[in-house]
Amino acid sequence: MKEYFNEDGHLTDIALYDLLDELPDELERLEIAEHLSFCDHCTERYTALLCDDALLSSPEPLKTNVLQRIRQRARVIFLNRYVAAGAAACFTMILWTSGAFRVDMQISDDRPFEKLTVMTENFTEKTAEFGQNVSDEINKFFTSFDLKGVLNHEKK
Incomplete structure (x- = not known):
């Protein structure tokens, strides 16, 4: 029986490679799956083995575009409210005078x-x-x- 856990409790590289090749028996796979369900470090290592692709970065920063759209929408709402209130006030003053x-x-x-x-x-x-x-x-x-x-x- 192979040792699938280190002394510190994390999965060994052998366990991860064997899991890819479906070598462990049912009980060992359940133990590995249980460990992967709560250990972020081992889950990260396992997903790195599953996908060899590098993650792509976004072509442009999204934060500035989103903030600009929020500011633009706030300006439009502010303008619509005060233009409507100003028009109502002007109409009232015209009727009053x-x-x-x-x-x-x-x-x-x-x-x-x-x-x-x-x-x-x-x-x-x-x-x-x-x-x-x-x-x-x-x-x-x-x-x-x-x-x-x-x-x-x-x-x-």
């Missing part, structure tokens, strides 16, 4: 629903007027260009 939220106090207090109806109608009219003005200006802007991106009113 145009008088859409102005409350007309000249209606008598004995008819609160009439007051609410008038305020709603005023708000609806002002927002519709504002939306129509914005739509008209956008249409004017886009109709001033032809398909080549040159202004229509410019002379060549």
